[in-house]
Amino acid sequence: MADIEFAAPRSVREAVKILAGAKGKAKVLAGGTDLLVQLRAGMVRPGLIVDIKQIPELSTIKKGKKGFEIGAAVPGAVLGANKAVLKAWPGVIEGLELIGSTQIQGRASLGGNLCNGSPAADSIPGMIAADATCKIVGPKGTRSSKVEDIVTGPGKTSLKKDEFVVSITLPERPKKSGDAYLRFIPRTEMDIAVVGAGVSLTLDKKGVCTHARVALGAVAPKPLLVKDGAKALIGTTVDAAALDALAAAASAACNPIDDKRGTIEYRTKVAGVLARRAAVIALERARA
Amino acid sequence: MAKHHVTTTINGDRTEFLCDTEQTLLDVLRDELGLTGSKEGCASGDCGACSVTMNGTLVCSCLVLAAEAQDAKFETIEGVASAEELHPIQRHFLQEAALQCGICTPGFIVATKALLEHNPDPTETEARYWLAGNLCRCTGYDKIIKAVMNAAAEMRGA
Amino acid sequence: MGNEEELNRIIDYSGRDYKHIGTRPVRPDGVDKVTGRANFGADFDMNGMLHGRMVRSPHAHAKIKSINVAKALKLEGVKAVVTGKDFPAIDPSDKIVGEVVVSFYDMSRNVIARDKVYYDGHAVCRGGDLAADCRTRCGTHRSRIRSAEARNEPR
Numbered sequence: 220m221a222d223i224e225f226a227a228p229r230s231v232r233e234a235v236k237i238l239a240g241a242k243g244k245a246k247v248l249a250g251g252t253d254l255l256v257q258l259r260a261g262m263v264r265p266g267l268i269v270d271i272k273q274i275p276e277l278s279t280i281k282k283g284k285k286g287f288e289i290g291a292a293v294p295g296a297v298l299g300a301n302k303a304v305l306k307a308w309p310g311v312i313e314g315l316e317l318i319g320s321t322q323i324q325g326r327a328s329l330g331g332n333l334c335n336g337s338p339a340a341d342s343i344p345g346m347i348a349a350d351a352t353c354k355i356v357g358p359k360g361t362r363s364s365k366v367e368d369i370v371t372g373p374g375k376t377s378l379k380k381d382e383f384v385v386s387i388t389l390p391e392r393p394k395k396s397g398d399a400y401l402r403f404i405p406r407t408e409m410d411i412a413v414v415g416a417g418v419s420l421t422l423d424k425k426g427v428c429t430h431a432r433v434a435l436g437a438v439a440p441k442p443l444l445v446k447d448g449a450k451a452l453i454g455t456t457v458d459a460a461a462l463d464a465l466a467a468a469a470s471a472a473c474n475p476i477d478d479k480r481g482t483i484e485y486r487t488k489v490a491g492v493l494a495r496r497a498a499v500i501a502l503e504r505a506r507a
Numbered sequence: 508m509a510k511h512h513v514t515t516t517i518n519g520d521r522t523e524f525l526c527d528t529e530q531t532l533l534d535v536l537r538d539e540l541g542l543t544g545s546k547e548g549c550a551s552g553d554c555g556a557c558s559v560t561m562n563g564t565l566v567c568s569c570l571v572l573a574a575e576a577q578d579a580k581f582e583t584i585e586g587v588a589s590a591e592e593l594h595p596i597q598r599h600f601l602q603e604a605a606l607q608c609g610i611c612t613p614g615f616i617v618a619t620k621a622l623l624e625h626n627p628d629p630t631e632t633e634a635r636y637w638l639a640g641n642l643c644r645c646t647g648y649d650k651i652i653k654a655v656m657n658a659a660a661e662m663r664g665a
Numbered sequence: 666m667g668n669e670e671e672l673n674r675i676i677d678y679s680g681r682d683y684k685h686i687g688t689r690p691v692r693p694d695g696v697d698k699v700t701g702r703a704n705f706g707a708d709f710d711m712n713g714m715l716h717g718r719m720v721r722s723p724h725a726h727a728k729i730k731s732i733n734v735a736k737a738l739k740l741e742g743v744k745a746v747v748t749g750k751d752f753p754a755i756d757p758s759d760k761i762v763g764e765v766v767v768s769f770y771d772m773s774r775n776v777i778a779r780d781k782v783y784y785d786g787h788a789v790c791r792g793g794d795l796a797a798d799c800r801t802r803c804g805t806h807r808s809r810i811r812s813a814e815a816r817n818e819p820r
Binding site: 537538541542543544545546547583584585587588593597600601602604606609610612613616 | 689691692694695696698699700701702703704705707708710
């Protein structure tokens with residue numbers, strides 16, 4: 220078996236150069252909690268592994284006019300301890316923090332979870348609901364993409380050859396907003412989502428919802444932005460009727476598979492239940 | 508291609524080793540450095556038997572490439588006891604019979620030490636959630652949690 | 666006092682001072698285990714020892730058509746490859762083992778597959794290698810296992 224090369228560049232420019240110059244397949248390494256498992260199982264056979272954690276932009280959290288710019292390799296343990304992000308976007312944090320165990324949280328990152336491309340990824344619905352964008356670099360330069368456009372299918376992303384995600388930006392949080400993420404798993408911890416639901420909403424002074432985004436995970440080949448779910452909430456006071464409409468829209472948007480974790484019928488039903496519950500939590504947080 | 512030469516710090520000692528890219532830190536600890544206290548239970552980050560701290564953060568050493576150890580500081584089970592005496596966590600694990608076969612024990616002790624450094628006064632629920640990544644086939648966890656709570660109380664000076 | 670009375674007499678153990686009963690001794694292997702010093706099987710390292718790796722079936726139910734060990738044996742450091750064929754075929758009859766009677770037929774076919782694999786992960790062959798990283802060598806070993814349709818309904 221051919222040896223795998225390893226590089227730990229210290230700048231984005233250096234990383235782009237190394238990736239572009241790689242012979243054979245190259246894999247970007249953030250926390251490694253997915254990559255190393257796949258490597259061990261023989262699911263990936265790269266010729267080069269590029270550790271991006273030594274690049275400052277990838278490992279820092281910045282607050283700017285656009286919102287929070289979170290380095291793609293920032294681990295859950297560090298992001299979860301950032302009080303400012305936690306206050307603004309608790310739903311995104313709780314999605315990331317549900318991944319794995321304390322040990323996994325010491326390494327796992329938003330960027331890694333996103334680019335691994337699992338339809339059941341726990342951090343993605345919250346990011347989609349937050350209308351997050353990511354900064355991508357490659358040999359052709361820098362570009363921006365909405366998080367919901369990254370995962371294109373199970374294990375597949377829209378990233379072009381030699382591109383990688385540098386950071387994820389969570390927008391500035393308007394007043395009277397709240398978000399939440401809920402997932403269903405058969406165990407208490409350490410499992411893959413059977414259904415994940417992320418909801419973010421904003422209320423006006425009268426308590427009417429003026430803005431909302433609803434996202435579902437694990438119920439389609441990729442995480443879904445459920446536009447009809449948002450429509451069910453906008454213009455309402457998020458009352459029982461609106462929540463019913465939201466649940467129905469969530470279930471209608473599902474296109475899941477039958478597998479050992481859940482049947483199509485079960486996932487479809489639970490999607491509606493979790494979307495409703497997440498909306499209620501988001502509402503409480505918006506009113507607080 | 509040539510192996511990577513890595514310089515790192517383990518349990519306070521400056522350590523150097525050579526490794527292939529695909530060797531994990533766990534592989535190197537056990538096969539190259541003779542530190543067999545960390546165990547391989549799953550090689551996929553699910554069981555926690557390989558738990559170490561990296562720059563003060565609890566991680567699975569089976570999910571860290573040895574090459575990533577460059578310039579980092581690690582604490583393994585071998586560094587928990589001092590030269591003269593056992594750590595209170597170790598004493599309480601013994602007193603409360605929180606181990607049977609003992610293969611998960613190093614991982615639990617490292618994880619518990621990390622817990623109590625992060626939160627010296629956890630509730631039982633907080634302790635259980637923190638330790639969700641450490642699996643035990645023998646004890647049923649109850650005595651482990653008892654040992655953790657008692658060690659925490661002693662370390663707080665309660 | 667008859668035998669019955671003797672047997673029914675309740676013996677009072679309170680107040681007795683035993684060396685071990687009623688105490689909570691620390692287990693004798695405890696200190697080694699909590700310090701990581703205790704050596705489990707995988708912790709031993711001896712000069713010239715071989716490292717073994719199982720190659721396991723990816724199929725849930727399949728007939729083994731052939732296992733090509735030639736390529737594996739040519740790999741550097743590989744000292745031996747063992748398959749089900751290297752073990753004696755155990756017949757289904759019951760054997761008297763000490764106090765009980767057992768058939769080792771099923772166990773012998775579970776430990777390592779002969780002719781047929783019964784589950785995803787069923788051991789197919791084992792390589793003996795000098796290097797600790799023989800995991801990768803066994804991964805490149807190729808064998809042909811034709812997948813038979815998994816029979817899920819009981820017949």
